[in-house]
Amino acid sequence: MRRAPVTSWLLVVLLAGGCARPTHPGDPISGLSAGQLDRFRRGRAVFDSVFTPESGLGPLFNAAACGECHENPVSGGNGDEVEVHATAFHADGICDPLAGEGGPVIQQDATPALKAALGIDREPLPKDATGRGLRTSPVVFGRGLLDAVPDSVLLSYADPDDRNHDGISGRPNRFVDGRIGRFGRKAFVPTLAEFNAGAFVIEQGVTDPAVPTEELVGGAPIPAGVDPTPEPEIDQKAVDLTTDFLRFLALPSPVSMARGAGQGRGLFAGIGCARCHLPTLRTGKNPIRALDRRTFSAYTDLLLHDMGPDLADICLGLASPSEFRTEPLVGLRFAKHFLHDGRAATVEQAIALHGGEGSRSRDRFKALSARERTAVVAFLKSL
Amino acid sequence: MKRTASAAFLLLFAFALLPARAQQQPASVPIQGTVYSLKTKPASLDLLTGVGMALRLMHITTPPSARIESVGAAAPLSALKRGDIVRVQCHWSGKELVADRIEKVVVR
Numbered sequence: 486m487r488r489a490p491v492t493s494w495l496l497v498v499l500l501a502g503g504c505a506r507p508t509h510p511g512d513p514i515s516g517l518s519a520g521q522l523d524r525f526r527r528g529r530a531v532f533d534s535v536f537t538p539e540s541g542l543g544p545l546f547n548a549a550a551c552g553e554c555h556e557n558p559v560s561g562g563n564g565d566e567v568e569v570h571a572t573a574f575h576a577d578g579i580c581d582p583l584a585g586e587g588g589p590v591i592q593q594d595a596t597p598a599l600k601a602a603l604g605i606d607r608e609p610l611p612k613d614a615t616g617r618g619l620r621t622s623p624v625v626f627g628r629g630l631l632d633a634v635p636d637s638v639l640l641s642y643a644d645p646d647d648r649n650h651d652g653i654s655g656r657p658n659r660f661v662d663g664r665i666g667r668f669g670r671k672a673f674v675p676t677l678a679e680f681n682a683g684a685f686v687i688e689q690g691v692t693d694p695a696v697p698t699e700e701l702v703g704g705a706p707i708p709a710g711v712d713p714t715p716e717p718e719i720d721q722k723a724v725d726l727t728t729d730f731l732r733f734l735a736l737p738s739p740v741s742m743a744r745g746a747g748q749g750r751g752l753f754a755g756i757g758c759a760r761c762h763l764p765t766l767r768t769g770k771n772p773i774r775a776l777d778r779r780t781f782s783a784y785t786d787l788l789l790h791d792m793g794p795d796l797a798d799i800c801l802g803l804a805s806p807s808e809f810r811t812e813p814l815v816g817l818r819f820a821k822h823f824l825h826d827g828r829a830a831t832v833e834q835a836i837a838l839h840g841g842e843g844s845r846s847r848d849r850f851k852a853l854s855a856r857e858r859t860a861v862v863a864f865l866k867s868l
Numbered sequence: 869m870k871r872t873a874s875a876a877f878l879l880l881f882a883f884a885l886l887p888a889r890a891q892q893q894p895a896s897v898p899i900q901g902t903v904y905s906l907k908t909k910p911a912s913l914d915l916l917t918g919v920g921m922a923l924r925l926m927h928i929t930t931p932p933s934a935r936i937e938s939v940g941a942a943a944p945l946s947a948l949k950r951g952d953i954v955r956v957q958c959h960w961s962g963k964e965l966v967a968d969r970i971e972k973v974v975v976r
Contacts, residue, residue: 579950579951581904582916582923584904584916584918584923584924584925585904585914585925588923589921589923590921659975661901661902661916661917661918661923661953662900662901662902662917662953662973663900663953663973663975668920669921673921674920674921679919679920680920680921681920682919682920682922683918683919683920683921683922684920684921684922686919686922687920687921687922695919696918696919696920696922696924698924700922
């Protein structure tokens with residue numbers, strides 16, 4: 486089944502639109518215990534902590550704080566930063582993330598000590614890379630809800646062989662150990678906790694108990710004396726608090742819809758966008774009451790879809806260069822650039838750049854009247 | 869070599885977390901990942917592992933005593949290929965990771 490139940494979708498809209506207190510960006514999800522709220526607040530403090538070389542930053546890094554890239558309009562929002570990923574896609578279909586050459590994330594900054602030692606101000610691109618991809622920093626609101634959706638739900642939406650002949654053939658990605666992935670633009674990482682633990686290392690160069698080794702510098706070891714801070718540079722308690730901040734960070738309520746946006750919501754579904762950008766998902770049984778069996782606005786199926794050759798960049802896991810995870814659209818109103826690499830300046834451009842499995846809906850969007858297209862965009866900007 | 873050093877660090881770290889009594893026996897650690905490369909002489913494999921987007925290569929030697937299973941049956945190391953997902957039970961010899969058992973994982 487590809488379509489979310491209409492009744493549950495309407496329920497979410499009603500709850501978000503008027504029956505419940507609006508949730509603002511940066512708010513915790515409702516229904517947390519006092520202890521969970523305390524962890525949310527303390528986790529946000531770690532998220533906003535600015536690291537220095539003395540406290541573990543680098544030697545290679547993209548930013549000095551989580552909050553540096555996720556700051557607009559509040560902690561957990563998006564950012565202006567664009568990072569670089571590189572991998573190698575081989576003829577036999579196998580993707581090499583170039584872990585032995587410093588990939589797949591190629592850090593764009595270096596500490597003064599590393600600059601002095603190697604004369605570089607960023608990590609070099611791996612020599613074996615066949616693809617290079619740019620990645621904007623998305624909002625991370627509601628990621629705890631996405632984390633709590635059972636794998637079985639994702640698999641129920643998958644249709645890798647397009648057996649229903651709708652031109653859409655979503656499939657899950659797999660992590661290196663075979664588990665189903667869902668986080669990241671290629672849906673590579675299985676859980677929020679792992680994405681977060683890995684992010685401390687690849688984004689800030691801050692090692693943690695789960696990843697107690699620094700990134701390679703283009704495949705070469707870090708020169709002696711450049712990174713004097715003993716590993717791990719942050720403890721598990723701090724990592725777990727940060728994960729709980731993200732886990733408990735709510736989806737902001739949609740803003741009041743502009744004129745025509747209600748019609749735009751219907752058109753969004755009518756032209757087929759909602760076949761991949763599923764309006765709602767439902768969490769499974771969860772020990773955290775606020776995450777337990779909740780239907781929420783998702784606008785994603787967390788699956789990979791072929792978006793055509795024009796958007797293709799890197800492979801990752803099972804994802805070919807042209808396959809991307811359906812982007813969750815909640816928080817789109819905060820974006821200044823669109824698509825995974827920010828190449829689109831407007832929502833309309835982003836839709837126009839949909840290829841592959843998105844072609845049919847793109848063409849239907851183009852065929853709408855100007856007023857109808859405006860309505861669809863108004864709806865998207867309400868999210 | 870950096871990747872060996874990284875693997876050693878990971879294993880030593882896991883070993884350090886074990887209770888003192890358990891440390892009297894060689895630590896046996898399960899690692900699940902993707903086969904990155906295989907060598908027959910000397911027999912070894914490089915395994916792609918990691919946490920989130922922080923990926924690492926682990927070099928593991930595979931002595932003749934290592935039991936290798938593919939789909940429930942004993943198999944030679946050559947039955948594995950790049951891209952296969954495997955679960956490796958291994959220990960730290962003092963200078964390298966050594967496989968005790970390698971099992972090919974079927975992903976459904």
